Amino acid sequence: MDKVDTVFVVDDDALLCKALALLLQAEGFNVEAYTSARVFLDACQPDWRGCMILDIGLPDMDGLALQQALAARDIRLPIIFLTGQGDIPKTVQAMQDGAVDFLEKPSNDVEILGCVHAAMAYEAKRRKIKRRALKFKNRFERLTPRERHVMSLLVSDMSNKDVGRELGVSHRTIEVHRSRIMEKMKAASLLELIEMARVGGVFDSTHGPK
Secondary structure, eight states: OOOOEEEEEEEEOHHHHHHHHHHHHHHHHEEEEEEHHHHHHHHHHHHHOEEEEETTSSSSSSSHHHHHHHHHHOOOOEEEEEEEEEEEHHHHHHHHHHEEEEEEEEEEHHHHHHHHHHHHHHHHHEEEEEEEEHHHHHHHHTTTTTHHHHHHHTTTTOOHHHHHHHHHHHHHHHHHHHHHHHHHTTTTSHHHHHHHHHHTBOTTTTTOOO
């Protein structure tokens, strides 16, 4: 079973971990606190959901190294970094590597809660997009190889007649393929079909099926 949405706090300062946990729990968040990056990394699972508050200057394994280790495992929890005054270069690197925000120590409660709410909203949106992409890919898998080829041409803005000429068949044959494709993909229009192809990522840069 998937873990419920949780704020994972990773900081070697036990008192800070406790204070953040109390603040976030009072706001209604589920919280888990870790005082070691390596302990968190050993425990973390791909189905964990929520966001992280991560100290960038951890002694056992710094925040950037943990961020990279999680990415290598395809664990994409949104990360809010806690930074000190001397961490500006690391903060820039963290943001380039996908961190959603950073807080400079000490931070006030309003800033912390604002960042966490924004990170949770970002994570919910990311999961929604991922579910849509999977749904579209599953529909795409039901198409025959020929239908996938026709779809790749249709979403590249070719008309039925152009697709027919490209494949050496009549435009009426393409109309039949198009009708079946729209039905299998559950698309109400060509624009919706194009959006499905984009979100699902089912074609490469040359518009051929992946």
